[in-house]
Amino acid sequence: MQYFVTGATGFIGKRLVKKLLERKGAVVHFLIRRESADKVADLRSFWGTTAARAVPVFGDLTAKKLGVAADDIKKLKGQIDHFYHLAAVYDLGADEETQVAVNIEGTRNTVDLAKAIDAGHFHHVSSIAAAGLYEGVFREDMFEEAEGLDHPYFQTKHESEKIVRQDCKVPWTVYRPAMVVGDSTTGEMDKIDGPYYFFKLIQRLRQLLPPWMPTVGLEGGRVNIVPVDFVVNALNVISHQKDIVKKCYHLVDPVGYRVGDVLDIFSRAAHAPRMGLFVNAALLG
Template sequence: MLSALSRARFDGRLHHVSSVAVAGDYADTFTEAMFQEGQDLPHAYHRSKFESEKLVRESKVDYRIYRPSSVVGDSKTGAMDRIDGVYYSFGAIKKLAYALPGWVRLPVPRIRGRFNLVPVDYVADAMVHIAFSDTDARVFHLVDPKPPPFVKMADMFVAAAGGPRLGPAVDIAKMPGAKKTGALMSMPPSVRELRDAFVSDLGLPTQGLGAMNIKVRLEDGNTQAALAGSGISCPPLRTYAKTLYRYYEDHLDPMKQRPARYRRELGGKVVLVTGASRGIGLATAHMAAEAGAEVLLVARDAAKLEAVAQEIRAAGGRAHAHATDLSSFDAIDALADAVLAQYGGVDVLIHNAARSIRRPISASLDRFHDYERTMALNYFAPVRLTLRLLPSLRERGGTISHVLTMGVLMPAPYFAAYLATKGALDAFGDSLMAELQHEGIHVSSVYLPLVKTEMMAPVEEYAGRSDVMTPRRAATMILDGVVDRRRRVMTGMGAYFAFSNRVMPATTSRILNLLERAFPLDDTPSEFPLEKAFITNAIGGSPV
């Protein structure tokens, strides 16, 4: 553009939008008069903004340069066109708010510095006003003149999400051995890999953190002078933080854009789903096919399986039926051979098929075969199929999804045979990730609550339950784990039980023991009829 303006003998004024990123890693007050101050430019974004502003400065045209800080949405409406900057942290904030209630005080590390945010409406209004003003100044910082401390800023957004209050701040640097540990931890490549994994777990871009500079202080004297008397000023973050977060939740949250995410990650992939003839497996197969995946349907009933395949094809999807008795190791081997021969392998392996038994341990003294049959289908079958398909999954950087149950997270009565198999599969997945994560293999463990399927139909006490999940909602949890490569997927209630069982195991088991005595399986009278009536009225049936 500068070359074109030069050839055209342009004699007007060029208005160039730069960024405070030109300050790079500068750790003091950076004024509007400053540019090349010996600062390092550690991130590509810093370098691109610095070089573009340098070209403008070295040109012969008259110019005004505007340097906004990190731009966020409109302070009045929250409107924003994309996820960028501080918005990358909102996913982690949402997880935190989901896990801990607002009355909790959460200690955090003391972080000295401020991250300057500025709403887009202030930037636009200020630029228009300054562009037509008579000022002789040429560079203007469009920033928050009084940004809150970093931890306070984070606390505002966490509060907006309904999460815990952040604080007190703990000065980790003053803890014994902190400096020596910090020096050691900065050396090995393994630490960087661990850091990247941690950042990725929070949903943050590993490369984007390098663009943050919380130590620089930004002076905006030229801007304040030019805006004097205009009524234009940067509003305090506390007045619009909730507005920004609400807009994110309603319009930008990736969870609201599942179809596009699923198509992007599953389109053209080979996805194998066991237990695909009904319930959760059926819903998962349909959803994966809708996203453009080639779905391999596995279940025992050939007629039902072919009907599902025809439904998917009629809707424009691709599906292939592979009737298999997963309780037979020979049948599993034949399935694996067919999959490898016909498709070359799979990209996603979803272990959903399972058998459930609801029976007290004391009533199973002569029914050891229940444990054997349940373990054969729920644990040995998925392990054998995984081992047979693992080489192809390693080649493709594939994902293995274990459809588990929330009961694994707590000491639930009546389901010992079933929960032991799911717990074993969960542990197998943990070991698999620990061994092969560096190769790109991913294992997603999905802890489902009670789901309205044929499996729960025989239990009369569950018939009126109002809190059961639909198969399609369960399918979204499974595919979220696959598409977003989430290690563990659970509901808020699941997270609560996992936390409770870790922190207060004796109390948690006592609570479940009381529920077992309130809701006995046989004709034994309830020990707590009042509590039983209250709970039944609340959820419509037995909680165990």
Template sequence: MTGETIKAHHEKNKIVNEFPNCSIRIVEGDITLPNLGVDNQVIEEIIPQIEVLWHLAAIYDLAVPRDIAWKVNVHGTTMVNEFVRSLPNLKRYMYFSTAYVAGTREGLLRESELIRPFAFKNYYEETKYEAELRVEDLKSEIPLTIIRPGIVRGHSETGETIKFDGPYFFLNLVERLKCLPIIPYIGQSTSTINVVPVDYILNASTFLASEQEAEGKTLHLTDPNPHPVQEVYRTMVKLVTNAYPKGRLPFAWAKLSLQIPFIRRKLGVEQETLDYLTWNATFDTTEAQKILQKGGITCPDFIQTMPKMIDFYLAHKEDTSYQIQIK
């Protein structure tokens, strides 16, 4: 079995132990192939049984090369769309896009908009935009909901996560610089950063999957009250080092430094991460909040729940299975 299959079986066992009446079947496949690379006999067996299909498979990497991102995110989604069309009993197709399909567009970004930006910050954004276009085209024929999450972090109550990417890159930075007399701010950002805990994404998306009002909608699962980049960074530094940042490293210097592979590997930070520190955009969540309030589902505050995130990070920072390979 592949590493991913072994992990899947491990997760299955955890769920079944917690919920003994739950039935889970793992089917290995490849979304870039027809019928998702699943054996024909298995396909014939499962097609009539599928009522809700969740499409979360993607390359989640800001530094991914374009050809790989296109094959998985765009071509893979095309293959999933074709498979979805073959499901006679489908009640909902739940497609996970990203709030960052907006690329370099700034200002208020509405849920109802899917506008090609002048540019994208990386190939992940570009290919997720192209993939969402292809799912958007299905709205007239398939009952679907497009989910656009913000930057996802660990569980708000336990801090548990499966990998240290996104905001964890800054924890890597702080952790590896804490031996210095001071840790500086990076530039002077006036932007906010939209980070949401995984439990919010899970609770919201599972509720939306059976909520009729969500059918045919594109919804931002982003924090309606995001914090400024400076406040988030300041809080991280304080919680990790028990001291506040002092001084400032010019943003241009930081960006130049992370162009050097040795430095970004040493600091554990992907250079593309910096592009989000100066990006001035706000995600409209009007439609999502209107539907989610029926279920009493709200987004936990990032700053208030950050201590649990830090605790989990510090407890597992030496475990390489959590760390992203920086190239």
């Protein structure tokens, strides 16, 4: 089995490649910028594999057909069983121009390359952000119903998924992970993001107050959090199933947590004061 992966150096992508390489005889071709060629050795070390099974393909997400050389396209044509697109901007604070260039145009370029090499199946890793600020349950079979797409992150995630749905000429499947955090067994995380911003606050509370003293926390709706190993395992299993063409899968917690519950879980793990009372943040203006 041969694979092509964009975003192979990222938090999810790096671990997905490692999982794919566990399959007997698997070969992974991964997109990487030429100026990052010095990272290839470290990546192979992380994956525990050889040059023959982890093959760099130099290119650029913002270039036509990802900037992949014509000779490489010729070599890859008809050889790729599964094409995974994970390269994207995952930062809500990134500027709109960058998000459009990477999330929208990058997806368009990726879809074009998948067609050029006649990939067997295209797997697009989107996000629950594609639903925007939709109120209520946003099902896997919903897309056009998305609401509140004014923020560039929501808008570009929605548009990139739209490109796959409308323009992808090879069989495709969409996956929408929730907020992805560290490994559920090791706790390993590549960057401080999302709920990890709470850690400094909890650390400060632990320094100032005894653990038995209850504190007041802020409440503000629910969040859906999933560990990276869950996302990787789900991608690995679902993508190799039959009858998944033109389907979407939510890689989420079926229930989710209240923000207050998340804070309480973190506080308990850190042996910091528990949140005994929660105040709705909306009441504070």
